[in-house]
Amino acid sequence: MNLGLENNKVLITGGSKGIGKGIAKAFLEEGAEVGIVGRGIEALDQAKRELGNVFIYQGDVSKEEDRRRIFQEFISDHKRIDVLVNNAGGSQGSTTAETEIAEFEQAMQLNHFSAVHLSKLAHAEMKKNYSGSIINISSIFGRESGGKVTYNNAKAAMISFTKSFANEAIKDGIRVNSVAPGSILHPTGNWQKRLEENPDKINKFIKDEIPGGRFGNVEEVANVVVFLASDKASWVVGASLNVDGGQSRMNM
Incomplete structure (x- = not known):
């Protein structure tokens, strides 16, 4: 695809493996300048070897101080941010009755609050140019019951945040959307x-x-993400797009 993303400055959390790495590869193929975030330096170094010209940022996005540092490092390196992909996530715990409240809090920090905070930081920069795209990687299990309850809750919150923030940010020229993958093999x-x-x-x-x-595969998710980041999706605002081969049971 030629989506007009050449020289866009793109930051992707959870970008050292899996879906995040696939998204990074897709943006690089479009000619974008890409930074990926991960907790482990070994995985980041491996991703850099595989992807080539990618910037790496080590840190734990479930921690506020790491989020601030990583974002400022990215802006220092690239002078602006055009696209933010909030992909970092994970699940823990079991049933509601058997899961400690601390695990619910951890899931919200990693899956939800990291996206909210980084979106706020990106918004403050993007509105200077009246342009930008924020894409949150949620899940079909944020739209219906399924998966571990901590993950389900956090991804549901992310989808709700996507819609509410989209209506606010579009006034500053910034589009906010989410992608809801189903079961992806990598x-x-x-x-x-x-x-x-x-x-x-x-x-x-x-x-x-x-x-x-x-x-599904990571390329199928990544293709939707780069489309949403491009001007080809200029009138897509506050959407949550399923990428699931029909797996979701919802009719909307």
Whole structure:
């Protein structure tokens, strides 16, 4: 695709592996200048070796001080930010009754508050140029029940934030949207581990739960993200787009 993203300055959290790394690759192929954020320097270095000309920023986005430092380092390196992709996330805990409140709080810090804070920081910079795109990677399980309850709750909050902030930020020329992946297969993900551990069970899950008949891949998510970041999506504001092969049970 040629989406007019050449020389755009793009920051992607959780960008050292999986969906985040796939998104980084897609932006690089569009000619953008890309920074990726991750907690582990080894994974960041490996991603840089694989991706090539990418900037790396080490830190834990569940911590406010790390978010501020990383963002300022990015602005210092690139002078502006055109696209923010809030991709960092994860799940922990079990059922509501068996999950400690601290795990709910951790999930909100990682999946939700990191996105809110970085979006506020990006908004303050983007509005100087009356231009920008913020894309939050949520989940179909933020739109309906499913997955671990801590993750489900945090991703639901992210989708709600996307819509409310979109209506505010568009007045400053900034579009805010979210992408809701379904079950995505990649080497470092949970689905790969489950498939290796019990292929019969997972193949039955695919047959029963995914009308498309297979797992999605990171490229299919990344293609939607770069589209949303581009002017081709200029009238898409506050949307949450499923990328799930029909897996979601919602009718909207």
